[in-house]
Amino acid sequence: MSLALDTRPATVTPLRRVEAPAPAAPRIRAVPEGTEARGFVLYVGIDEAKALADGTSLARIVEQLKALAAEVAPSSETYAAVALAPREAGGRDVDVVRLALQDPAALAKQRAETADENLDRARDGVVIDLSRKRVLLDNEQAGLTYKEYELLQYLVLREGRTIERAELISALWSEADAEEAPNERTIDVHVRRLRSKLGDYEEIVRTVRGVGYRFDRHADVSVRHTSTPSPDLV
Structure with missing residues (x-):
């Protein structure tokens, strides 16, 4: 067996030099179409x-x-x-x-x-400030009467418990109030007036049908207690 050898000189292909693209001119910020940058402002903060x-x-x-x-x-x-x-x-x-x-x-x-x-500020919820005996609705003081505030406070201090109308009458109306002849209807009227003044937050005073009323705290309700704890807490 014979081998044929290629005696022709090898051809060397010269390498082409690839030029790197020139870097684009730096721009501070792209300008909108149809406009051109005419300068810039440099703010220096120092007194x-x-x-x-x-x-x-x-x-x-x-x-x-x-x-x-x-x-x-x-x-x-x-x-x-x-x-x-x-x-x-x-x-x-x-x-x-x-x-x-x-x-x-x-x-x-x-x-x-x-x-x-x-x-x-426009929607800060309800703040029931028992220490100052006031109620704030979205940073504005609610114009509650003395009885309306006492009614709300009584419910707040017994949060989570339904209070019967008879208990509210016994606790909030003394002999000095006898001329009002308090009854269950009296409580309903005061609750209705209280709710009207609470506006968008009237649902914090909840009616439990056939029983009475209860204070329901929501995420936008804050109660600032006095040093005296709730009477229902042991």
């Missing part, structure tokens, strides 16, 4: 006392930043504005500066936070 502690001043910081802009881009134009705010305004310096200079994003954030706070 005069902090600048002095750093061994400088606001005027010197402004001068050096303007000089740096002229060095990096001689054709640039600069304008400096000092933000004024009440002393001890609180918050981060840069946020105070943005608000003082009417930065749109900062103003929008402030409006959103204010709306959230107003919503929270």
